[in-house]
Each structure stands twice: as structure tokens, then as C-alpha cells.
Amino acid sequence: MRPADRPDGRCRGAQLMCAGCRSCRLWHVPRTDPHDSQKLSRNSSQKPSRNSSRNPSQESVPESAGIFHRSYLLVTLGACALVFLAAFESLAVTTIMPLVSRELDGASLYALAFAGPLATGVIGMVAAGSWSDRKGPVAPLLAAVGMFVLGLLIAGTAGTMPVLVSGRLVQGLGGGALTVALYVVIARVYPPVLHPKIFAAFSAAWVIPSLVGPFAAGVVAQVAGWQWVFLGVVGLVVPALLLTVPALRGLHGTPARGTGGAAAAPAPGAAGGEAAALETAGGARPPGGPAKLALAALAALAVLGLNLSAEVQGAGGVLAAAAVAVALVAVRPLMPRGTLTARRGLPSVILTRGLASAAFFGAEVYLPYLLVERYAFAPTFAGLTLTGGAIAWAAASAIQGRLGTRLEHRRAVRIGSALVLGAVVLAFVTTVLAWPAAVAIGGWILAGGGMGLMYPRLSVMTLALSTRDTEGFNSSAMSISDSLGGALALAGTGVVFAAFSTTASTATTAASFAGVFALTAVIGVAAVAVAPRVAVVPAALRTRE
Incomplete structure (x- = not known):
């Protein structure tokens, strides 16, 4: 299909490139002859398709708009706030964990409190990616924030170290899913020309937590107790989510062709090199949902083994090598071929x-x-x-x-x-x-x-x-x-x-x-x-x- 034949007058993802559409300049590989600006103008005036995965409210945004344009403002503020809070929590936990471990007598589980979220995050990433491809990013984003908040509540009310680690595992599951869901939100809401700027904003959202996070966490832990380092974030996550979700109305998923939503092969005729690059591992199609989650769980177990192998005297190197092998085997189908x-x-x-x-x-x-x-x-x-x-x-x-x-x-x-x-x-x-x-x-x-x-x-x-x-x-x-x-x-x-x-x-x-x-x-x-x-x-x- 020629780019100009699309109802919304936009290029089709990574498979097409046009001379008249600034939003795809420098990003894509041409598959068909570029269409001229007259065709683009004529087609862009037509009503957007009901099934378009872009937010309908963004269709009339001027090319010069930035990430703080009124059409993007709520999404930008909400997404950056979520990144900010995730960054603060990560740095804050590093600061207070020695105190938590001492109070809960959990020195033996200290490493797992950090390795656990990293491992379960892999499962969250895979689940959110597959879900976003099928249904769009809104539902995965809501679920991710819900899991993140649930983990904070469990950790913040924990009376023993095993319970706190359990909360951290749930928190990691939500945090991993949150990362992927936000990336898909960016792809669906912002034109490619704004992607470098929104990712730069995400990086900036990590700076303030890096400057004040450890100090603030230490003060909160000393004044109100370490529990409020977890519980205090809960009250801030909800407003950030409320900023983001209303602006995402109208986003829909694009069902994957023949994969159960996991991913789809490139459209026929895509440029050879990039078409191959877009194929997923293990063939042209990735494994289905249950298989992907099983592989993610296996990779997560390998991550836990990798992080804990250094604690095993004598056999640490052997266990690390085995864990690396398992991780690579498990992760291969979860990556592009x-x-x-x-x-x-x-x-x-x-x-x-x-x-x-x-x-x-x-x-x-x-x-x-x-x-x-x-x-x-x-x-x-x-x-x-x-x-x-x-x-x-x-x-x-x-x-x-x-x-x-x-x-x-x-x-x-x-x-x-x-x-x-x-x-x-x-x-x-x-x-x-x-x-x-x-x-x-x-x-x-x-x-x-x-x-x-x-x-x-x-x-x-x-x-x-x-x-x-x-x-x-x-x-x-x-x-x-x-x-x-x-x-x-x-x-x-x-x-x-x-x-x-x-x-x-x-x-x-x-x-x-x-x-x-x-x-x-x-x-x-x-x-x-x-x-x-x-x-x-x-x-x-x-x-x-």
C-alpha cells in the first residue's frame, strides 16, 4: 500500500518513507516510491481511521509543536513523573536497605532484595510488550502502576525481611512492565521527530532523584521510619498516573498478524536488510504468549542465579557460567533475530x-x-x-x-x-x-x-x-x-x-x-x-x- 493511501495520510511505521512527511524523515527505509506533497495534503484532510493506533487528538498538531505542546502536555508531565518516582525509589532503597536489613535481621536476604526486582522485571517487560502489541499501551500501563503500588504497600508494611523481599519482587514486576508500556506510549503518542526530546526529558527526570534522592530517603528514614520511603511514594504515583491516562484515550492496539499479538513479521516488500532486522528471534515470528512468559521466567531465574552466584564459595564461577548459558538460551527468542x-x-x-x-x-x-x-x-x-x-x-x-x-x-x-x-x-x-x-x-x-x-x-x-x-x-x-x-x-x-x-x-x-x-x-x-x-x-x- 502506498503511503498516501493511508486514511490519516501518514507513513506506515518503519516500512515506508515519504518526501512530504517530516515526522518520518531520517527514520525509515523506503519501500515504495515517495508520494508527493499534494497527495499527502489531500489524504491528510480525510477523517482518521477508527482503528488508527495514534491518539486522534494528535492528528492536527503542528509540526513545530514540542513535547510541552498542549496536545502532549499531560502525557509528558505524567510520564516524566512516573519515571521520576521510579528513579527516586530505586536510589532511595539503596540508601535505606542497610538500615532495613539490620532492623529486620535480614542480612542473608540483602542481595536478593536488589536482585529480585531485576529478575521479576524481565517477566513484566515481556508481558507488557506482548499485551501492548495486542491491546495498546493503556491497559498494560495501568496494570504496571498497580503492581508497582502493590509492591510498595507490601514492602512498606513488612514486618520481616522475607515479606519485604516479596514486596520488592512485586514492585520489580510492575517496574519492568512500566518501562515497556511507557516506550509504547511514546511510539503511539509522539511523532518520531519528538522522540529524542521526550527521551531526553526522561533522562532529566533521573537527575533530581540522583541529587536529592539518597539524602531525602535518609532523612525520611530517620524522622518517620524507613517504611515511609515506600509508602510515601504511593501517594505520588496515583496523581502521576491520573495525569497520563486521560490523554491516552483513543489509543488502540494493532493485533499482530498470526502471532496472537506477540509481534508480527514485517510487511511484504519491506527493504531486505531492515526487513530481516525486524524479524524476531527463532524465525520470523516470536513464541506465543505463554511460551514467552515461560522463557521470561527462566531468564529471571537465571538473573537471580547470576546475582547470587558470587555468594557461593568455591562454585561461584561454575554457577555463574551455567546461569549465563541459561540466560542466553532463554532470552534468545525474546530478542530480534x-x-x-x-x-x-x-x-x-x-x-x-x-x-x-x-x-x-x-x-x-x-x-x-x-x-x-x-x-x-x-x-x-x-x-x-x-x-x-x-x-x-x-x-x-x-x-x-x-x-x-x-x-x-x-x-x-x-x-x-x-x-x-x-x-x-x-x-x-x-x-x-x-x-x-x-x-x-x-x-x-x-x-x-x-x-x-x-x-x-x-x-x-x-x-x-x-x-x-x-x-x-x-x-x-x-x-x-x-x-x-x-x-x-x-x-x-x-x-x-x-x-x-x-x-x-x-x-x-x-x-x-x-x-x-x-x-x-x-x-x-x-x-x-x-x-x-x-x-x-x-x-x-x-x-x-
């Missing part, structure tokens, strides 16, 4: 996301630890390192959002991955050569800038290379790659750190940190190698400015 082999296009976008997450977060966890152990920093000042990285992340994200199409996606990803690798190498050299701590601290600011530069672009490319039928599946795959990448790195660095920590000597401690940064540097090298293979439209095929 060719992801694990770095196939050019969408698969490499998904893989780069996971590798970048692994390199960055695998090293970030140990950087404050290094400053405390080797340089005698107070924990408060050591934590400022992460704050600097968070500010740089937000600043770089805002810059790439303003640059828009002037900064090519692939270039942004290549620069970002190189900055992350450089920062990890600086941390490694600082550890080995006993350089001043300022070197590693300054390097981590570069790492934050690199992540802020490439993360929004990877998200944009994932949506741009998705059809209406695969927005949920591909958003889910990106989130799973992000989560599993971090889990794999944390498990691997835990095993390496434990392997060198046989004594408390200074040399042994230095070797432990050096091993951690060496492993994450290797992962960073892999990210740099895969970055050039991310999906871009060749210059000869782009529309003219």
Missing part, C-alpha cells in the same frame, strides 16, 4: 544497549567502593561521583535532543560507547597505578555523558525500526537487554572481586578492583565494536532537508 550475533540493524541496536548497560553499571557499583577503600573517602563524598555522572548523563541527553537530526544516530552511539570505554579504562589505570582519585572521578563524568548521548538515540532507533505490531516486542527486547546486561556484568564482577579478595591486604584489594574494571573494559570494547552496526538509513536513501 540476530541480536546475539550482532546482525546489522535493529539487532545491533538491542545488543549495544545491553553491552553499554553492562559496561557502565558493572563499573559504577564499584567506583564509590574503590574511593572508600583505597582513598579513604567518606561514603557521602564517594557518592558524589555518581551524582556527577548523573548530571553529565542528563546534560548530554539534553544536548543530543536539541541537536536532533544534525547528529546522526550512529555517530552519537559511537561517541557515547567510546566515552564509556575511556572512563572504565581510566578507572582501571587509576587503580593499578595508584593515580589520584580525581582521575577516576573525572572519567566517570565522561561515562555519564556517553550514556546520555547514546541511550536516547538507541531508544529512538528501536521505535523507528518497529512496526505498529512490533513496538511492544522490540521495546520489551530493549528493556530486557538493558536489564540482563547489567545483571550479567554485576554477577561477573562479583565473582571476579570475590576471587581476588582472599585476604585483606592492600595489594589484594587493588587486584580485586583492577579485575572488576578490566572485565567491564572488555565489555566496553565489545560495545565499541558493535556500535557501528546499529541501524541507520544510508545517506543516499534519506529525504532531503
Whole structure:
């Protein structure tokens, strides 16, 4: 079908590109001859299709509108508020968990309180992706927020550590689903030209929690009790949701063709390279709903095993290797075909996301630890390192959002991955050569800038290379790659750190940190190698400015 034949006059997802529609410029691969602006104008005046998955209220929005235009304002504020609260909760729990563990006598479950939400989040991601493809993002968003709130209530009223961990598991399930549902909301509500800006806003929503979250959580825990760190967020999540949902009326899902809603194959005739990239793993179609959830559950168990393997003396390495194998086998059908082999296009976008997450977060966890152990920093000042990285992340994200199409996606990803690798190498050299701590601290600011530069672009490319039928599946795959990448790195660095920590000597401690940064540097090298293979439209095929 020619683009101009659509009732709403818009291009069909990632399969078409037109010369007259700015909303798809630079994003898609042409399948048919571009239609002229007269046809576009004539067709765009027709009444939108009743089954269109875009919000009907957005059809008349001017091209110059930003994410705070009145048509997008409520969605922007509500979505950013949800991201803000999820970020605050993540950072706050890290701050108060030592106190919670001590009061509930739950030291043995301390690690599970963090690993559990990461694991159940994988299940939530898969469920929300499949559900969004079938019915649209509104119902999954409501369910995700409901599960997140339920988890907060359970954790906030827990009297024992097992009950608190149970609440964290439920919270992770909702948090994982929330991430995917919000990505699909972005795809359905905002035109592609605004995607870099809304993702930049999401990054900015992480900054304030990074600055004030740990301190605020500590104050609340001391004044009112740690329970209110969980319960207080409940009263803020509901208003944020109420802002978002009314503006999403009219969004509908696009039933997947022959997949039970899981995802759909590209339309016939799509450009060969990108059509292959849009095919999902295990063939042209992903497994059905129950099979996908079973694989997600298996991957979640593997994530738990990875995070807990470092606690097993002697057999930690064997268990970690087995968990990695299980995780890769389980996750393969949940990714676009060719992801694990770095196939050019969408698969490499998904893989780069996971590798970048692994390199960055695998090293970030140990950087404050290094400053405390080797340089005698107070924990408060050591934590400022992460704050600097968070500010740089937000600043770089805002810059790439303003640059828009002037900064090519692939270039942004290549620069970002190189900055992350450089920062990890600086941390490694600082550890080995006993350089001043300022070197590693300054390097981590570069790492934050690199992540802020490439993360929004990877998200944009994932949506741009998705059809209406695969927005949920591909958003889910990106989130799973992000989560599993971090889990794999944390498990691997835990095993390496434990392997060198046989004594408390200074040399042994230095070797432990050096091993951690060496492993994450290797992962960073892999990210740099895969970055050039991310999906871009060749210059000869782009529309003219």
C-alpha cells in the first residue's frame, strides 16, 4: 500500500518513507516510491481511521509543536513523573536497605532484595510488550502502576525481611512492565521527530532523584521510619498516573498478524536488510504468549542465579557460567533475530544497549567502593561521583535532543560507547597505578555523558525500526537487554572481586578492583565494536532537508 493511501495520510511505521512527511524523515527505509506533497495534503484532510493506533487528538498538531505542546502536555508531565518516582525509589532503597536489613535481621536476604526486582522485571517487560502489541499501551500501563503500588504497600508494611523481599519482587514486576508500556506510549503518542526530546526529558527526570534522592530517603528514614520511603511514594504515583491516562484515550492496539499479538513479521516488500532486522528471534515470528512468559521466567531465574552466584564459595564461577548459558538460551527468542550475533540493524541496536548497560553499571557499583577503600573517602563524598555522572548523563541527553537530526544516530552511539570505554579504562589505570582519585572521578563524568548521548538515540532507533505490531516486542527486547546486561556484568564482577579478595591486604584489594574494571573494559570494547552496526538509513536513501 502506498503511503498516501493511508486514511490519516501518514507513513506506515518503519516500512515506508515519504518526501512530504517530516515526522518520518531520517527514520525509515523506503519501500515504495515517495508520494508527493499534494497527495499527502489531500489524504491528510480525510477523517482518521477508527482503528488508527495514534491518539486522534494528535492528528492536527503542528509540526513545530514540542513535547510541552498542549496536545502532549499531560502525557509528558505524567510520564516524566512516573519515571521520576521510579528513579527516586530505586536510589532511595539503596540508601535505606542497610538500615532495613539490620532492623529486620535480614542480612542473608540483602542481595536478593536488589536482585529480585531485576529478575521479576524481565517477566513484566515481556508481558507488557506482548499485551501492548495486542491491546495498546493503556491497559498494560495501568496494570504496571498497580503492581508497582502493590509492591510498595507490601514492602512498606513488612514486618520481616522475607515479606519485604516479596514486596520488592512485586514492585520489580510492575517496574519492568512500566518501562515497556511507557516506550509504547511514546511510539503511539509522539511523532518520531519528538522522540529524542521526550527521551531526553526522561533522562532529566533521573537527575533530581540522583541529587536529592539518597539524602531525602535518609532523612525520611530517620524522622518517620524507613517504611515511609515506600509508602510515601504511593501517594505520588496515583496523581502521576491520573495525569497520563486521560490523554491516552483513543489509543488502540494493532493485533499482530498470526502471532496472537506477540509481534508480527514485517510487511511484504519491506527493504531486505531492515526487513530481516525486524524479524524476531527463532524465525520470523516470536513464541506465543505463554511460551514467552515461560522463557521470561527462566531468564529471571537465571538473573537471580547470576546475582547470587558470587555468594557461593568455591562454585561461584561454575554457577555463574551455567546461569549465563541459561540466560542466553532463554532470552534468545525474546530478542530480534540476530541480536546475539550482532546482525546489522535493529539487532545491533538491542545488543549495544545491553553491552553499554553492562559496561557502565558493572563499573559504577564499584567506583564509590574503590574511593572508600583505597582513598579513604567518606561514603557521602564517594557518592558524589555518581551524582556527577548523573548530571553529565542528563546534560548530554539534553544536548543530543536539541541537536536532533544534525547528529546522526550512529555517530552519537559511537561517541557515547567510546566515552564509556575511556572512563572504565581510566578507572582501571587509576587503580593499578595508584593515580589520584580525581582521575577516576573525572572519567566517570565522561561515562555519564556517553550514556546520555547514546541511550536516547538507541531508544529512538528501536521505535523507528518497529512496526505498529512490533513496538511492544522490540521495546520489551530493549528493556530486557538493558536489564540482563547489567545483571550479567554485576554477577561477573562479583565473582571476579570475590576471587581476588582472599585476604585483606592492600595489594589484594587493588587486584580485586583492577579485575572488576578490566572485565567491564572488555565489555566496553565489545560495545565499541558493535556500535557501528546499529541501524541507520544510508545517506543516499534519506529525504532531503
